[in-house]
Amino acid sequence: MADRLTLSRGAVLLGGVSLAAAMSVRRLSPLQAPAAASEAVEVTLTAAPRLFAPFAGISYQGLAYNGSIPGPLLRVRQGQRLRVRYVNRSGGESTIHWHGMILPNAMDGVPNLTQPPAPDGGTFLYDFVPQPAGTRWYHSHVFPQLIKGLFGMIIVEDPHDEHADQDLALVFHDVAKAASVDAAMRGISTAPMVDPFGSPERRAMGPEEKMGDEVGYAAHCINGASYPKTAPILVRVGQRIRLRILNANPTQTRYVRLAGHTLRVTHSDGNPLPQPVEVEALRLGAAERYDAWFEVNKPGAWLLQGLSADPMAFQQAVVVHTPGMEGATPLGSAQSLEGVRSFTYELAGAAQALGTRPRVERVDVRRSYVLGGGRYGSERWTMNGEVWPNTAGVIVRRGDRVEVRFTNKTDMHHPMHLHGHVFEIVEIGGRALRDPLPKDTALVDPNGGTMTWRFRADSPPGRWLLHCHNEIHMMGGLMTAVEYR
Numbered sequence: 001m002a003d004r005l006t007l008s009r010g011a012v013l014l015g016g017v018s019l020a021a022a023m024s025v026r027r028l029s030p031l032q033a034p035a036a037a038s039e040a041v042e043v044t045l046t047a048a049p050r051l052f053a054p055f056a057g058i059s060y061q062g063l064a065y066n067g068s069i070p071g072p073l074l075r076v077r078q079g080q081r082l083r084v085r086y087v088n089r090s091g092g093e094s095t096i097h098w099h100g101m102i103l104p105n106a107m108d109g110v111p112n113l114t115q116p117p118a119p120d121g122g123t124f125l126y127d128f129v130p131q132p133a134g135t136r137w138y139h140s141h142v143f144p145q146l147i148k149g150l151f152g153m154i155i156v157e158d159p160h161d162e163h164a165d166q167d168l169a170l171v172f173h174d175v176a177k178a179a180s181v182d183a184a185m186r187g188i189s190t191a192p193m194v195d196p197f198g199s200p201e202r203r204a205m206g207p208e209e210k211m212g213d214e215v216g217y218a219a220h221c222i223n224g225a226s227y228p229k230t231a232p233i234l235v236r237v238g239q240r241i242r243l244r245i246l247n248a249n250p251t252q253t254r255y256v257r258l259a260g261h262t263l264r265v266t267h268s269d270g271n272p273l274p275q276p277v278e279v280e281a282l283r284l285g286a287a288e289r290y291d292a293w294f295e296v297n298k299p300g301a302w303l304l305q306g307l308s309a310d311p312m313a314f315q316q317a318v319v320v321h322t323p324g325m326e327g328a329t330p331l332g333s334a335q336s337l338e339g340v341r342s343f344t345y346e347l348a349g350a351a352q353a354l355g356t357r358p359r360v361e362r363v364d365v366r367r368s369y370v371l372g373g374g375r376y377g378s379e380r381w382t383m384n385g386e387v388w389p390n391t392a393g394v395i396v397r398r399g400d401r402v403e404v405r406f407t408n409k410t411d412m413h414h415p416m417h418l419h420g421h422v423f424e425i426v427e428i429g430g431r432a433l434r435d436p437l438p439k440d441t442a443l444v445d446p447n448g449g450t451m452t453w454r455f456r457a458d459s460p461p462g463r464w465l466l467h468c469h470n471e472i473h474m475m476g477g478l479m480t481a482v483e484y485r
């Protein structure tokens with residue numbers, strides 16, 4: 001199939017990929033020469049059905065951008081304009097949401113809220129200057145197209161970033177069992193919880209608790225392939241490697257570990273951390289990203305893995321090896337988090353003692369949401385007892401300082417996502433963060449857990465969705481909006 005990324009005069013295309021590259025770990029091209037302010041990146045993205053077979057015995061009728069799951073890796077320099085001509089041949093209405101971007105509301109890609117969806121066979125032009133810099137992503141905002149494969153990573157290069165010997169994009173994604181998606185939507189799924197032992201998700205559940213809302217997955221992938229078909233990453237002793245990791249799973253949290261190494265986390269959801277944190281494992285809620293670095297100190301072969309209690313979890317792995325070690329048995333990690341120092345917001349934000357409060361600041365708009373619902377056999381997931389579109393929004397004026405607080409009365413973590421803004425986490429479970437964490441998606445703890453965000457309403461005016469990024473919960477009503485008046 002022809003590569004449908006197209007160029008037009010005066011435009012540059014960075015990070016374009018061929019279909020063949022879809023099956024390998026994509027090595028990002030080195031930084032390009034700075035582009036002139038007048039230059040734009042022009043891309044055509046075509047969504048269409050694709051049979052996806054990452055593992056023997058798995059043949060999944062999915063959807064793909066330009067024939068590839070995940071979609072092409074897009075790469076632009078800070079300040080460059082991006083023009084994406086979206087050609088929708090998905091078989092239904094569709095949009096593209098630019099997750100983590102601050103952009104004109106009409107470019108945000110929410111069907112019937114910010115734009116009329118492109119009809120099947122139709123097109124839509126997305127035209128904006130991607131910002132802020134960092135690791136972001138794009139995906140359909142029409143259910144269940146994200147679940148079926150319409151997602152990809154977009155990187156906005158920051159000219160001030162530290163040098164990396166290799167800069168690697170790793171999209172963690174999974175093949176959902178369609179019947180379990182339907183059952184989860186009705187709250188009667190029999191798919192088990194697969195979070196690893198020692199994880200907060202596992203600890204939140206009672207031993208006899210009936211789930212009903214879990215989605216089951218038939219295959220686990222990184223960049224379009226399952227281990228052992230994932231393309232290995234060749235590294236050299238002395239190199240410093242930057243990993244940009246996205247959890248594109250529509251419902252599950254992913255833990256990621258590189259055997260034999262610690263990871264230095266520098267960015268959360270593409271935004272620089274107050275200071276880097278050293279951990280043994282990353283924790284990524286649905287839609288979260290982390291930039292994590294490691295140094296190669298000795299020859300060897302190691303597995304970079306997604307951890308879960310799913311018996312097929314081994315599929316989500318790639319081999320990282322030094323020259324000559326491609327035949328060696330790679331060192332792996334146990335599928336457990338017991339005794340493992342994994343990333344937490346509290347660690348990265350230097351959480352203070354219980355009972356501390358975020359620093360006093362003028363706040364113009366304050367909103368509290370109780371997250372509820374999700375009982376066995378129910379399809380309702382609520383905010384203050386209501387489901388979208390009846391949930392009360394956050395009404396702001398441009399320039400307002402806004403505080404949003406969540407209290408999660410359900411027994412599941414919720415990856416809450418705000419469109420069009422970067423917020424700061426300032427409080428978790430009654431502990432203030434000394435260094436507020438800049439993010440666009442954050443997991444709110446269950447069973448009465450709290451989290452407070454602050455942000456400035458200085459994005460382009462419009463209606464910006466605020467919702468759970470677990471697709472089942474979002475479709476069950478766990479959604480509202482920040483509205484500029």
Ligand SMILES: [Cu+2]
Pocket residue numbers: 413414415468469470473474478
């Ligand atoms: Cu949720």
